[in-house]
Amino acid sequence: MSRPLLEIEDLTIRYETDGGDLTAVSNASFSVDEGEFFGLAGESGSGKSTTAKAIIGGLDDNGWIDGGTIRYRGEEIQDFTDKELNEKLRWKEVSWIPQSSMNSLDPLQRVSEQALEIGRVHTDLSNEAIREKLKEMFDVVGLQQSRIDDYPHQFSGGMQQRAIIALALFLEPSLVIADEPTTALDVIMQDQIFKYLDRMKDDAEISLLLITHDISVIFESCDSVAIMHASQIAERGSTTAVHDNPRHPYAFMFKEAFPDIREPSRDLEVIEGYPPELIGEVSSCSFTDRCPWAVEECHQSAPPLEPVGDDDATHAASCFRSDEAYELYERYGATDPSAEVEAEQGGN
């Protein structure tokens, strides 16, 4: 697992809205290696789902890629037409697990019929071969093989989500993009599903791009992570590097906002304010207004995503104060002591 499978470079995505052109993703860069589980984390509106949709050409009609490249196995795919995406990419190379399984299966078709349709469009496989592949995958996700001919309503919610996962995996794609695949499920069911994904990683060397707000799941199940805030990647790197040595204030505050049942009485971090709505060019750090350590520079230009220079070469943060912020946080909490001193001096 070292060759990059998916490379996103300087990606910018905008949506046309009544208020002007909204920047949903701004200069985002990261790459997913073969056999790697990569987590893309952030809160609602951070641009994480938009990034994922752009990869498979699924942006809404008012959205477009306004800069940067998306490469799959070295080939630029951001300008692919629907036809090219269908022929070369969708389902057999890159598949998609959507958030709400309830609405993603056609209620009028048996699961096997939906698989046949996907197989006919994207492969040359015979019907019998497609059915066999789907059966195998049902076994992997813990559904009885004989149930491939059931209608979606014959499954419970958790089973439907597993049927979707079977559909996403049965053509043996190299990359699976999963958008909050377990958010609607209970923890035990979530854990069952990750058990199957782990198995797919070991057996079939799939790569996973996991989009979720739940950093616990990412720290536990992924090799690498990128944390997004209002269109920008705040920090990315291996999960251990980002966990042990975080540099961007949003990254470590976000991490500290999550409960950990090992420390049930630890104070949870609160990030004040809300992410800004970004119309037009983004010319500052999008976290500035919520950041206790923001300085003048942060308002004037967007900090580039730069390597932090530790053991992990992929570990990078986009913060002008990345070399001191975490230390200040650990020492003084979520306030900037130097800002308070300045304010006092200003008051005198």
Place this chain on the structure above:
Amino acid sequence: MADDTPLLEIDDLEKHFEQSTNILDLLLRREPSKIQAVDGVSFTLETNDSIAVIGESGCGKTTLLLTLIGLHDITGGDVVYKGTPMSDFDDADWKEYRSNVQVIFQDPFNSLDPKMTVEESLKEPLKIHDVGNRDERVYQVLEDVELRPPEQYLHRKPMNLSGGEKQRVAIGRALVLEPDIILADEPVSMLDVSTQASVLRMLKDLIDDYDASMIYISHDLSTVSYISETVNVMYLGRIVESAPTEWILDDPKHPYSEALVSAIPIPDPHHDRARTEMSGAPRDPIDLGEGCRFRDRCPKVIPPDGIDVDQEAYREVMAFREALERDDLPLERIRKELDDPGDQEAFAAAIRGEYFSGEMTGENATTVDAALDDVADGDLDAAADRLRDRFESVCENTPLSVEAEADWHVACHQYYDHDRRTKEDHAITTD
């Protein structure tokens, strides 16, 4: 309160629904099956308590809440508010109860009227219950839920509020009547993580400030410790474990609580948590009958004395018996898949293949084989009897909720000494 009367006593509360029936059921005079959504739940809420009810979707926690606010009729047991049972409530009692017991719903996006301003939403309960000083109260409650300055929020409509702000308004609306009891149904699960903690903290502080008590309902065990000192874990309509929150998180006693706690992700790449061993999902709460509701999935289901059986193999037998006795075996399908549908031996082997993975030996294997032959011959009752004779578990009796340790109640047969109880004692109690 001056006397010892608890604020709210939930006493063996039961809410069963009748499944809808069709004309054929009517003609054949079939008994409609019962959905046992809430089935014998008891606990007591004292003044200034915050008690959580935790469980997966479908465990009955929301039905419990709707029953507590009187939106469902009670089908058994009772709810006693300050000494008066709900079953004896007259109109005045209901009016008082409804002003003193307020709800915060999960979804602030749908629980606020989109056409009402914040001020109108907050004044409505005051008008209904004819409370004076409305302007002052609304202003104060906005301050309390940290929507400051209140002038900035009074005239906004929900579409101009963020998710966190909406939920603060919903909390304000619940508090504006200064209730005794707040019922909160997953109040932060729709909010972003960065605001969850602040809303939870605020809610907990306000419960104290307003001298209220809370029943907090959630599927999320990981945030409960921030809001409730005590947790009740619910599974298929019943409370299986009840103890101080940190104890359950640290060392759950009931096998279901154990499964639930061990499936919670740990936000630490260095921590190597084993994935859950649990398979499947809870069954539908229909015609559940006697016994522990978790026994078909329980890794610790207790075999009878004197049979030497591997735990995993025993669990398989129990899952098979469960399907057999509920007439849930997919026999038709299994037969259809045979090369020769008339081959009885192959049929029995195929059923075995579907339910049993491990090897069993001796008398256990003989019994299972004979039962599979019975099933293949279509004599399900004989198979069920045969298996019951050998494998019947104490878990098929409803476990008492016993105090395993001080303040720690568990409804599981592991935690009491069966030699000192008679079978009748296993019936559900309400201690």
